[in-house]
Amino acid sequence: MLKQIEGSQAVAQAVALCRPEVICAYPISPQTHIVEALGKTVKEGSLSPCEFINVESEFAAMSVAIGASAAGARAYTATASQGLLFMAEAVYNASGLGLPIVMTVANRAIGAPINIWNDHSDALSQRDSGWLQLFAENNQEAVDLHIQAFRLGEELSMPVMVCMDGFILTHAFERVDIPTQEQVDAYLPSFEPRQVLDPAEPVTIGAMVGPEAFMEVRYLAHARQLQALERIPQLATEFRDVFGRDSCGLAHTYCADDAETMIVAMGSVLGTIKDVVDEMRADGHRIGVLGITSYRPFPLAQVRAALVHCKRFLVLEKSLAVGLGGILATDVRMAVSGSGLRGFTAIAGLGGRPITKASLHQLFRQAEQETLEPVSFLDLDRDAVNKQLERERQTRRSGPIAENMLHDKGIVSAGQFG
């Protein structure tokens, strides 16, 4: 059913249609609307049986989900940013135990400086946690990814993170096709756990494992992610059969057939990128797009196949490997290693910095001309950075960095240092 609806409300409705049995809620912007809506749904009785638990931290949220999943319940929670870091120990534990929890991550920057706006630092910090990580381009895909995530995670007995850009998607009102309960029930069978805490058949879950078997257990997590590389496209096909639309999959190309320059990205920025590519195509530029939906597992073969026929590629990512450059770009370069392709990395949109069409036009043209630095920072205010670096050279007690930056940029009347 088509609705004009906020992304968070749409996701909450999709999650409710998946009949979770335990939902853990802890507020953190920008995911809060999702759990608020689910709380109301449970309290009014339209999602039953389901236990909605207001926990005392994100660490508890993931821990309650672990207990619930181990006891055989379909478990869901949502978080973002600092919350994801606060639960990190339990995030790794959930995947190590092989518990198919589904969690929405409403992508948001990580402090300091504290910042509630969108980038991908939070989810990518859990890159190696063992969770499957799927990135939504728009709210329709966010809805569809959640339905597929429960199916995929439970089949593989692995947890799945559905990542959607904070505010840009979570708070955006878009037209979204909300499926019917019948459709979701037809696609998503009830949860049949591989392991369950059951007095009739006692098992020990989470035993200590030493060097004699630890590598095998970790490899099994890797093996399941490799299985996911096969299952994700199949599940997308089955999804189309039931719901009548293409959604999700590993990665998607746009205007790629004759492209000499390819732009690689994840999440909602793909919409802006495609608009810019349309405009550049109209001017005769041979430029295309590769959007990555499945960040973990990373579809090396699909990425390589999508890029090997171009001359150069630019990875535009909302994340920064401090001291190196790109995080997504590193994986993309691994996919095309040995191909001789020129690759560029652009770090963009950190902490919610707008990624404008004007800036992308300029960036993409520089990429075409191969005049970019290997790692560039879109719309970085070099003057502000240089002023602070000079201040640090001249004054030992140069003061709090964020406050200086706000002062230099004239945003607030902050104390003056140096």
Added chain:
Amino acid sequence: MGFQPVKFYQTGTYTVGNRLLAADERSVQSSEQRSNAINSGHRACQGCGEALGARYAIDAAMAASNGQLIAANATGCLEVFSTPYPESSWQVPWIHSVFGNAPAVATGIAAALKAKGKTEVRVVAQGGDGGTTDIGFGCLSGMFERNDDVLYICYDNQAYMNTGVQRSSATPPAARTATTMPVGPQPGNPFGQGKNLPEIAMAHGIPYVATATVADLRDIEYKVKRAMQMHGARYLHLFVPCPLGWGTASHDTIRIARLAKESGLFPVFEAEHGEVTGVLKIRHPVPVEDYLKPQKRFAHLFGKHAHPDMVAHIQALADRNIRKYKLLDEEVH
């Protein structure tokens, strides 16, 4: 009350063989039907108070739930000595997640059981004092205030034993640990620190809070049974000596636990909805020296460079417990 005096004509003591009791008064451990929830072959140290306490507590919980029990375990000695791959001592469905989240994992299990309508299955969570009073404290307090249907059992051996005897917020004043060494003018763990978790649990107003020691195993069984008759958040704090960490003889575990109770340093009581409902009285009052001296972790308080002022301070703490919890019978005064 599980600890009301029972006079026995043979000895005048409170100890009695099960054969002399009515069938329904016999201990869980004496029953052929006991669950052996933690079976033999685990790797606990000789004389481990935690292994003893856990066996009695979990078997009693199994008996009280007709075997319909799931256990969540924090990281710590109990988890490590009972599970190294490929062996497990647990004959109950059991899960270990991480150090600080056993109460929350138990909440999740209880929520799943409720959603699935399996109301006959009960949930316990357990951890050491570090996992309970320090790193798991946030999750424990959350589980308490939501009044989740979980019995949490803390096995208190007063330090991080699994990592090599470091101080926790349950370590008593003056005790030597690897991070509170007996050096300097105030050797051992400082006075005026630490937290009293049974009282904090009571402050949550949860249905049941109790303390017990491995010196009175029948009392442990009684309190577990009592706790299992209730629903909501319940807390049991068991005093379990650690021969390795305390520097006590492995055959002295029960004696040391008894001296902790008899000196007044560890008050044994139970409380419902925040109010004390019963106290295990001191039967043979002893000065705190009797409890401290057999333990190498307090050796610096005695001998050539003795600290009688610190011993007096510890005695004052015991005396305060005795007054506060009315641990002595009126006629003893």
